[in-house]
Every structure is written in C-alpha cells, then in structure tokens.
Amino acid sequence: MHEPIDPSPTIDQAVNGGFPWLEIRCARCKTPSDVDLAAMKHPPTTFVHDLASRLRCRKCAKAGRRPSATLLQLTWQPRHPRTES
Ligand SMILES: [Zn+2]
Numbered sequence: 130m131h132e133p134i135d136p137s138p139t140i141d142q143a144v145n146g147g148f149p150w151l152e153i154r155c156a157r158c159k160t161p162s163d164v165d166l167a168a169m170k171h172p173p174t175t176f177v178h179d180l181a182s183r184l185r186c187r188k189c190a191k192a193g194r195r196p197s198a199t200l201l202q203l204t205w206q207p208r209h210p211r212t213e214s
Contacts, residue, residue: 138203140166140180141173148203151177155186157196162186163207177203 143149144167151164164184171180177200184198 137176137178139174139176140169140171143177143203144173148205150204150207151180152201152204152208153181153184153198154201155189155196156199157189157194158186160186160188161201161209163204163209165207166203 138146143151149165149167151166152161153164154161164180166177169175169180171183180198181200182197185195186198189196
C-alpha cells in the first residue's frame with residue numbers, strides 16, 4: 130500500500146493522508162531508509178520533493194560525503210528496519 134509522490138504533496142498532506150513515512154534511497158551507496166515525516170523539523174507546508182536535497186544518508190555522512198537522497202514513495206508504515214546509530 131503506497132502512494133505515488135508525483136505530484137508532490139506537502140508534509141502535512143502526506144501525514145494527514147495516512148502516509149507519514151517517506152521511503153528514500155541514497156544516491157551514492159543505494160542504502161534504503163525510511164523518514165518519519167511527522168518527526169521532521171521542516172514546516173508542514175514543505176513539499177515532500179523539496180526534502181530530497183536535505184536528507185542525508187547516515188552511512189555516507191560518517192564517510193564525510195553528502196550525497197542527495199532519491200525519493201521512492203510515501204508509505205503508511207516503515208518498510209526497512211531502523212538503522213539508528
Ligand atoms: Zn549513502
């Protein structure tokens with residue numbers, strides 16, 4: 130169960146629409162991860178697409194790299210195990 134992210138909703142619309150998770154993939158190491166939109170510090174009127182350049186892969190960040198994230202889809206629950214460090 131998922132929703133296409135084109136056209137891009139705002140964070141608020143996604144969360145209220147029942148899709149509070151954003152699945153992303155690192156453009157460099159291809160590591161997938163899930164972003165909890167409800168926990169984002171960005172204003173709720175921020176477009177989900179605008180988050181791509183602001184989300185950073187933790188693995189690459191540790192390596193001193195800052196690749197952008199590829200947005201995959203909005204989901205109603207996390208699809209990947211959390212990789213909190
Ligand atoms: Zn990465």
